[in-house]
Amino acid sequence: MLDETQQALEERNTHWLVEERENWQVLFTQSESSPMNYSQQMAVLHNNDQNLILAGAGSGKTSVLMARVSYLLQSHLAQPEQILLVAFGRDAANEMRERLERKLGKTADDIAVLTFHQLGLQILKETEIQPPKLTPLATESAQKNGWCIDWLKKHWMTPTNFKRWQKHLSKWPIAYLKGDEELGSQSENPKLIAWLEQQLDQLIATGLSKKAIQERLIDDAEYTRLNSELALCWPCYQAWQKMLKDNDQIDFTSMITNATKRVSSKKFTSPWKFIMVDEYQDISPDRLALVQSLCEQPNNKASLFAVGMIGSQFISLLDRMWI
DSSP: OHHHHHHHHHHHHHHHHHHHHHHTHHHHHHSSSSOOOHHHHHHHHOOOSEEEEEOOTTSOHHHHHHHHHHHHHHTTSOOGGGEEEEESSHHHHHHHHHHHHHHHGGGGGGSEEEEHHHHHHHHHHHHOSSOOOBOGGGTOHHHHHHHHHHHHHHHHTSHHHHHHHHHHHHHSOBTTBOSSGGGGGOTTOHHHHHHHHHHHHHHHHHOOOHHHHHHHHTTSTTHHHHHHHHHHHHHHHHHHHHHHHHTTOBOHHHHHHHHHHHHHTTSSOOOOSEEEESSGGGOOHHHHHHHHHHHTOTTSOOEEEEEEOOOHHHHHHHHHHHO
16 A cells, blocks of 8 residues: 555656646756756756755756756745855855856845855854854965974974874875984975875864774774874864864864754754755765754754765765765
8 A cells, every 4th residue: 555655656746747847948948058958957846855966077067056046936936035055165156156146136145155164154143142263274274284384393392292103104104204214304294294184174074082083993994004193193183172272263164063053952043945055975074964954943944955976975975964
C-alpha cells in the first residue's frame, strides 16, 4: 500500500513538472543570453525542502540560481525579502547582485545577496548590543603572514619546541625542509609559513578540541604523521585564540559560529523562506551549521537550494547535513 502511494506521488510530481515546464518556457528562453537546456529547466522547478543541483564547472549553475529567483517571484511563491542568496566570495556575491539588478531592476534591492561572512556579521549586529570587532588579521593576508612568522620565531626560541620541529621534519619534510642544522634560519621561509597558515586555518575551521581531532584521526593510515603535525601546530592555534581574546576580537570562523548560536537560541528570526547557496562543494562545517540552523527555525522553516560540483568533500558534507 505504501509503495503504491509513493508511486502515485512520484507520478503526480512528474506530471506536474512536465506541465510546469511548458508553462514557463518564456522564462527559460529569455532568462539568460541563450535558452536554458532541459536539465537546467528541471532544476529551476524543483521545490523540495532540500534541493541539490550537481553539475560540472562552466555548466551554468549560477544561471540556474538566477532563473530560480525569477521563477519564485513570478510564480508568487516568494516575495523579494524572503529570498537569500549566499556566495563564498565578495566577487561572486557582487556578480550575482549585478545579474539580479539587470534582470529585476529595483525588485533586486530587497533580495539579500551576501557572503557567508556578511551573513554572519549581519546576524551578530542584529542580536548583540555591542557589534563584534573583526581582527584585521582576518582580512589582511600580509598581516596574518607576519603574525605567523613572528609566532614561529618566538616558538622556536624554546629549545624543546625547536627540537620537536626538527624531529618531525627529519621524518616528514615540509616545504623541502628536513630538520637539519639550517632549520633555525628558515622561520621566514615562504613555503613553510604558507603550510603553517594552512594548518592554522584548518584548525580554526574545525573548532574542535585537540582530543576530538585526534579521535577523528585515530583510524587514518597516516595517524602518526598527522598527530605529529597536530603537535607542531596546536600551540599556534592556541596563540591565535589567545590573541583574539586579549584584543576582544573575533575571526571569520568564530563570527560564523557565534551567528549560528544566535539563530539556534532563537535570538535571531530569519526572514528568509528560500535560501540558495552557490558553490556548495566549498562549504565548511561552520558554514554548514549556519545554513542548517537558518533552514530549521521552528516557526519559519526555509527551503534550501544548493548548487555545486560533485566531489568527495561535497558528498561527505552533504551526508552530514541531510542524514
